[in-house]
Every structure is written in structure tokens, then in C-alpha cells.
Amino acid sequence: MSPAARKPHLDRLAVGLLLVCCAFWGFQQILIKTTVAEVPPLWQASLRFAGATALLGIWCAWRRVPLFARDGTLAAGLLAGLLFAGEFAGIYLGLQYTTASRLTVFLYTSPFVVALLLPRFVPSERLRAVQWVGLLLAFVSVAVAFSEGFAHSTRTQLMGDAIALAAGAMWGLTTLVIRTSRLAQASAEKTLFYQVAVTAAVAPLLSLALGEPWRFDYSGLAWGSIALQTAVGAFASYLTWMWLLRHYPATQMSTFVFLTPVFALLFGVGLLGEPLTVQLVLALLGVAVGIVLVSRKG
Numbered sequence: 194m195s196p197a198a199r200k201p202h203l204d205r206l207a208v209g210l211l212l213v214c215c216a217f218w219g220f221q222q223i224l225i226k227t228t229v230a231e232v233p234p235l236w237q238a239s240l241r242f243a244g245a246t247a248l249l250g251i252w253c254a255w256r257r258v259p260l261f262a263r264d265g266t267l268a269a270g271l272l273a274g275l276l277f278a279g280e281f282a283g284i285y286l287g288l289q290y291t292t293a294s295r296l297t298v299f300l301y302t303s304p305f306v307v308a309l310l311l312p313r314f315v316p317s318e319r320l321r322a323v324q325w326v327g328l329l330l331a332f333v334s335v336a337v338a339f340s341e342g343f344a345h346s347t348r349t350q351l352m353g354d355a356i357a358l359a360a361g362a363m364w365g366l367t368t369l370v371i372r373t374s375r376l377a378q379a380s381a382e383k384t385l386f387y388q389v390a391v392t393a394a395v396a397p398l399l400s401l402a403l404g405e406p407w408r409f410d411y412s413g414l415a416w417g418s419i420a421l422q423t424a425v426g427a428f429a430s431y432l433t434w435m436w437l438l439r440h441y442p443a444t445q446m447s448t449f450v451f452l453t454p455v456f457a458l459l460f461g462v463g464l465l466g467e468p469l470t471v472q473l474v475l476a477l478l479g480v481a482v483g484i485v486l487v488s489r490k491g
Contacts, residue, residue, distance in 0.1 A: 200441055201317065202490050207441050211449040214430045219456025221426045223464060228418040233405035234285045235396055240419050242393040245427035249386055252428075258382045266383065269374035273384070274391025276367040281392060282399050283360025291353025294339035297454045299357035301335055304328060304447035306365025311443060314373040318444045320487070327486025331451040334479025338458060338472050365447075371435075372443050381435035389427060448487040451480045 203211070228237060253260050287296045308328060312319035320328065346354075367388070371377065376384050400407070411419075437446055455477050461467040 199317075199439075203441055203445050203488050207437055207446070208488070210433055210437060211446060212452070214433055215449055215452040216456050217425055217430050218450075218453040219458075220460050221422055222453075222457040223460045224418045224422055228415050231411055231415045232419065233400065233403075234288070235282075235400035235403060236405045236407055237419065237422075238281055238285065239393065239396040239400055241423045241427045242389045242396060244419075244423035245389045245431075246386070246393045248424060248428045249382060249389060249432070252432075253382050253386070256382070258380055260383055260386050264375065264379060264383075266375045266379045266387075269370055269376050270379075270384070270387030271391065273367050273370045273374075273376060274387040275395075276363045276370065277388040278392040278395040280360045280363040280367065281396065283356050283363065285399075287353045287356035287360060289353070291350045291357065294341065295343060295350060295354055296357040298336050298339050298343075299354050300361045300364070301332065301451060301454065302358060303361040303364035303368075304444075304450060305332070306362050307368050307447045308444050310365070310369050311372060314369075318372075318442055320444055323489065324444075324487045327483040327489075328448055329483075330486065331448055331480045331483030334476040334483065335451050335454055337479070338455060338476030340472065368438065368443050368447065371438055377439070381432055381439055384435045384438075385432050389431070445488055448484050451483065455480055 200207075225234070225237065232240075250260070252258075284296065284300065287299075305328070308318075308320055308325070371384055376387075434446075455473070458467070458473050459477070462469045462473070
């Protein structure tokens with residue numbers, strides 16, 4: 194897609210799709226949390242991304258979207274796929290050493306990686322001062338929501354924090370590769386295929402390395418959770434995100450991801466009976482104001 198065809202600001206369609214995606218990603222955290230007691234995390238990811246790769250292949254065959262035509266995207270696609278797989282590996286490995294709340298805060302530094310690096314290659318993605326204020330406000334709001342997990346820090350937790358920070362950087366770098374390479378002109382389907390296929394290949398190896406047991410005799414609830422994570426999470430929502438990256442500014446889109454952990458906390462209140470705290474309400478308001486500031490037209 195040519196730069197002229199890319200929209201300079203998020204419109205109602207983009208905002209609506211981003212809200213739906215972030216809401217489901219927040220709900221997906223609940224699904225993973227309730228399923229991980231039965232299905233080990235990296236084996237769970239292996240099943241998700243293998244299924245998503247198969248679904249994407251069926252979708253592309255039906256839509257006649259070429260996945261294997263030579264278009265100069267192979268190197269960038271493999272790099273994006275490895276970064277995407279590295280992000281998920283970092284999330285699951287980081288949880289072995291630090292708490293979910295601490296990991297969440299460090300993981301969601303990814304929009305800063307996008308905002309700092311992408312304008313060096315794509316000047317139209319540069320944020321104005323008021324947009325930087327919005328980005329910082331959204332991040333601080335998420336940090337406030339998860340601040341209870343920072344009461345004490347051990348050496349082990351700090352190692353987990355560093356892994357989470359690396360995962361956030363890889364998340365941001367994935368966006369950078371997609372926007373600054375030949376992938377920017379590739380179809381959303383092909384861009385996603387590189388990521389889910391590489392992750393489907395890497396995740397089982399990491400699962401074996403960690404000694405996770407591989408089984409298939411799970412409960413219907415566990416299989417239902419994995420199916421939902423696969424069809425909606427790893428396939429439909431990520432395909433939507435890839436399509437949005439081709440049409441809208443990545444720096445403005447990235448701010449919306451701060452809603453994901455807040456949605457996860459809200460779903461925890463509604464579905465798991467977790468307490469509704471003042472911190473959570475303030476975080477939701479802060480992220481909302483931050484998104485409005487970043488999304489404002491110049």
C-alpha cells in the first residue's frame with residue numbers, strides 16, 4: 194500500500210475494531226489463566242498457533258490469497274515471526290520468575306519502542322508533544338492498576354522483569370519490521386502467516402525444553418478455551434490487527450493495547466469475582482484519556 198493510501202488518523206471503524214480486539218485479548222488472559230492449571234502454558238500456545246496456522250491456510254485457500262508467491266518478504270517475514278515467537282516465549286518464561294502484575298507493566302512498554310523507533314523510518318508516524326503526554330498517561334495508568342505487585346523486589350523477580358521488558362521490546366520491534374519492510378505492502382494474511390507459522394514451530398521446542406507434559410485428554414472446558422483462543426485470538430483478532438497496521442498509523446494504534454490489561458482486570462471482576470478497586474477505575478479513566486490525546490488530529 195502506498196503512503197498516500199494510508200489514513201493519517203484512526204477513524205470510527207479503526208477505533209471500533211481496536212476496542213473489540215483489546216477486549217477479547219483481555220478476556221483471553223482470563224481464558225489462559227483458568228486453563229493453565231490443566232494445560233501447560235507453552236503447550237497451550239503450541240496448540241493455539243498450530244490451529245491458527247491451519248485456519249489461516251484454509252482462509253487463504255478460500256479467499257485465493259497467495260501465501261508462497263515470491264514477493265521479497267521472506268527475510269522480513271521470518272524476522273517478524275521470530276520476534277513474535279520470542280515475545281510469547283518471554284511472556285511464559287518471565288512468569289516463571291516474576292508475578293503476572295509486574296510482567297504486565299514491563300510488557301506494555303512496547304508502544305514506547307514503536308513511538309521512539311518507527312518515526313526514524315516513517316516520519317508520518319511521529320507523535321506530537323500532546324500525544325506523548327497521552328502515551329505516558331496511559332502507561333502510568335496501567336502501572337498504577339498493577340502497583341500492588343511492586344511492594345517488594347527480589348533478584349529472581351528482577352530477572353523476570355528483565356525478560357518481560359525484552360518481550361515488550363520484541364513486541365514493538367515486530368511492529369517496526371512490519372511497517373518498515375516489504376511486509377508493509379504484503380497482504381494481512383501473509384504477514385500473519387509468517388508470525389503464527391514460526392511460533393507454531395518454535396513453541397513446541399520450548400515446551401519440550403521446559404519439560405511440559407504433552408497430553409490431549411483434557412476436559413471439554415479446556416478444549417473450548419483453546420478453541421476460542423485459536424479461532425478468535427490467534428486467527429481473527431490478529432488478522433484484524435495486521436489489516437489495521439496496513440491502513441492506519443501504528444503509533445496511534447499501539448496506545449490502544451494499554452486497554453488489554455485493564456479489560457483483563459475488569460473481566461476478572463465480572464467473571465472471577467475479583468474486587469473492583471479504586472486503582473482499576475482510575476486506570477481505566479487514565480488509559481481512556483491517554484488514548485484520546487494520542488488519537489487527536491493535529
